[in-house]
Amino acid sequence: MMKQLRKSASGLGVKLLLGFVVVAFVVTGFSSFFTGTTSGTVLSAGDTEISQSDYRLAFRLSENALIQRLQRRPTQEDMQRADLDAQVLLKLTSDAVLDEQGRKLGLGLSEERLARLIADDPSFQDAGGGFSRAAFANIMRDIGMREAEFIRNREKAAVRSQITEAITDGVTSPAVVKTAFGLYNGERRTVEYLTFAPALVEPIADPAADVLAKYFEEHTSRYRAPEYRSVAYAVLTPESISDPAAVTEEQIAADYEKSGARYVTPEKRRVQQIVYADSAAADAAKTALDGGELFEQAVVKSGRSVEDTQLGLLAKSEIPDPAIADAAFALAPNTVSAVVEGAFGPAILRVTEVQPESRRPLEDVRDEIRTALALETAAGATRQVYDAFEDARAGGQTFEEAAKAAGLEVKTIPAISLSGLDASDKPVADLPASQEFLRSVFTTEAETENLPLNLPAGGSLFYEVAKIDQARERTLDEARERVLADWKADETERLLSERIAPLQKRLEGGETIDQIAASEKLEKSTAASISRQTAPGEIGREGAIAAFGGKSGHIAVAPAADGRSKLLLKVTEVATAADPLANVAKEQSDQLDALLRNDFFETYISELEATYPVRRNPQALEQVRTQIR
Structure with missing residues (x-):
């Protein structure tokens, strides 16, 4: 079959x-x-x-x-x-x-x-x-x-x-497929390059008014204002409605007594264990120990090291073998047990350290208990708050009035785009359920009552769009700061390209990187024996693409890793992988x-x-x- x-x-x-x-x-x-x-x-x-x-x-x-x-x-x-x-x-x-x-x-x-x-x-x-x-x-x-x-x-x-x-x-x-991948992965190149930083052509003077205006007209779509919406929202979770101040000292003390075990750290013991193949060997070892032999000597005679015997510093519940746990926690410190019939054979134990059981005092956990009790009370009240908000809305109250009646805090975002940016193109912080919230905000109408959203971690999100500002073209005055910065960035790139172009021709004409570096007072750098995987870490992603874009002697210009500088590079050596399959990761x-x-x-x-x-x-x-x- x-x-x-x-x-x-x-x-x-x-x-x-x-x-x-x-x-x-x-x-x-x-x-x-x-x-x-x-x-x-x-x-x-x-x-x-x-x-x-x-x-x-x-x-x-x-x-x-x-x-x-x-x-x-x-x-x-x-x-x-x-x-x-x-x-x-x-x-x-x-x-x-x-x-x-x-x-x-x-x-x-x-x-x-x-x-x-x-x-x-x-x-x-x-x-x-x-x-x-x-x-x-x-x-x-x-x-x-x-x-x-x-x-x-x-x-x-x-x-x-x-x-x-x-x-x-x-x-x-x-194998032919894996060999091809190995040749691709394992190829190594040595690249010499010069870095042209913006400082070589800066400072860039401000352009004339007509030049900036023309630049703005040519790139108007880049500065278009998206649709913005003003939205109010209120989060209903146990955390948002909890009131720790309402928890009394009596409630805190009662919970501490009721849930005292929660604040107890159990006794822990550092246990050593020698396991023997049979009872005869274990009994013989115990006899020797009772006669004055050191535990360490018994360990060596058993063919183990002291490290092999360490079970660690453990609570009784952390020792999986009940017989071993009972024996270890019945021992006095630095004494040796009788032979214990453990799950893996007869064993002899020693306890070298005891950390007594401890309980955190009320003063140390007071705030923790207060917060927990407040959250517990709030969790039971979320349905009541939810209904109070919905009833208030059904009764004709505004979003803000309904939230106030239900005891919810209203937060307002004056302007937000579908991308989650404010009017200054900065991310709006702390958005609840951000993607679903934004999608819902931009698919409803202004001053419309909406179904609350379910929060991923539990709870509800009430919201209402107050105002909609349609997408529009910004004026130069509105976008001037950004337009000026973009113009200077483009001008910096243009001037760097102008400076590099004749140097690239000289390099292609036979001059060396060292000669050009000396004439231009620049420092030559070398990325030795780089692969496609390691190159981005040395010369950036674009530099890596350029370096592997031709054969030995290949010359190219590429953006540097910082995104502002430029590289003039030359491939001086290409080495094929000697063992292609060794360059294919498992x-x-x-x-x-x-x-x-x-x-x-x-x-x-x-x-x-x-x-x-x-x-x-x-x-x-x-x-x-x-x-x-």
């Missing part, structure tokens, strides 16, 4: 694809979708149908992967940017044809293997990495899928993995292998789609997407 799978992915299409990889390192994409199927089914291929529950599950799993990548709940904008809907549909399309192929081939999976695959899925694991029944039940409830249906879904996924592994297992990028080699495996997989999927045409149901798709939103 494996041979049959490989055969179907090893035809002319794959050979042509491999040719593209060798010549140009091209990666191809998936095939497009076909349309049409029955109601209630999102898509189908042959006798295989993908249900709306399958779509919801795939979407939820993709969303969980995005959450792990972002380390927070994604906003609608995050999901649109990740193109989650398209990714899910693409995945389900390949799933459908693979399921149909698996059905035709009669592939299956044992119950034990299936149970392990489900338990190992990160989506169903708790913080410790173990299977969480609660997480599993929550996802089943969210997607509206029965457990039996989910298990069937995962069984199909496992079968798909069998097929995919059969197609891609052992596929590696050809990560890059793995990426090349993964790209080729992906190409094999995509080619195979394309062939399956031709064998089992995929039919999509637009109505069912739109319905399930609406439910998810």
Whole structure:
């Protein structure tokens, strides 16, 4: 069966694809979708149908992967940017044809293997990495899928993995491809260069009024004022409405007594352990120790170093073996234990340091408790504050009046662009949920009541646009400071280019960098044995591109790393990598292998789609997407 799978992915299409990889390192994409199927089914291929529950599950799993990548709940904008809907549909399309192929081939999976695959899925694991029944039940409830249906879904996924592994297992990028990458990565060059700093042509005098006016007219679009909006907003979170001053001393004292364990640092001990192969060896060592032998001598006789015996400074709960933990915490300091039957064999222990249990005094944690109690009270009041604001708005109060009635602080931004800049083109600081907030602010109308936004970390954001200033052309007087700075920057670049041009001709005519440096009273610099990876750190990104833009003897002018200076450079030496493959990092080699495996997989999927045409149901798709939103 494996041979049959490989055969179907090893035809002319794959050979042509491999040719593209060798010549140009091209990666191809998936095939497009076909349309049409029955109601209630999102898509189908042959006798295989993908249900709306399958779509919801795939979407939820993709969303969980995005959450792990972002380390927070994604906003609608995050999901649109990740193109989650398209990714899910693409995945389900390949799933459908693979399921149909698996059905035709009669592939299956044992119950034990299936149970392990489900338990190992990160989506169903708790913080410790173990299977969480609660997480599993929550996802089943969210997607509206029965457990039996989910298990069937995962069984199909496992079968798909069998097929995919059969197609891609052992596929590696050809040596010729990796050699080409190695030659590219490993090429070394030595570059001599002169740096022409702005100071060589500065100071730049202010231009005449008509010159500046003409420059402004030629670059008017550069100074165009974008649309600005004035917006008021109020943040509702436990932090924004908490009132630490309202917490009494009695409440603080009561919480300290109630939650005292939170402020206790448990006793810790520095423990040493010698583990023996059997009880006889351990008993003999204990007898020797009781007879006056030093612990260090026993360590040496056991074939270990003192460092090998160190368990560290640990609390009792941090020692995983209960027998060892009990014995260690029963020992007096600098005494040796009896033989302890530990999990890894009989052991002898010694405790060399004891840090007693300690409790932080109330005075040290008073502010911490005050803040925590205030937040706890505020968390219980957020719904009440939310309703108070909404009720006030429904009663006809203005945004500011409603916020005041609900006890919320109103902040006002006089002018902000869609890019988050103020009227002076400086970023507006501390924007809440910045991207979604800006998008919402610029898709509403002035003085319109808007639905509050959900903040990524929890809470609500109320907002109202007070005024809209349409985009317009700025006058020269408004933009004069920026126009003058831009003109001087352009003039500096022009004068530097004028100075370098004849020097470049002299260099191309046969003079050396040293001769030009001497005549111009400049210091020659050398970037020795640089590669494409190291060159930007020495001569900047543009300088690196120029340095590798020709063969030995190549001469070029490029911007320096500071963005203002210019470089006149000459390549004096080119060295080819002696061992190209040694210049391909493991990560890059793995990426090349993964790209080729992906190409094999995509080619195979394309062939399956031709064998089992995929039919999509637009109505069912739109319905399930609406439910998810």
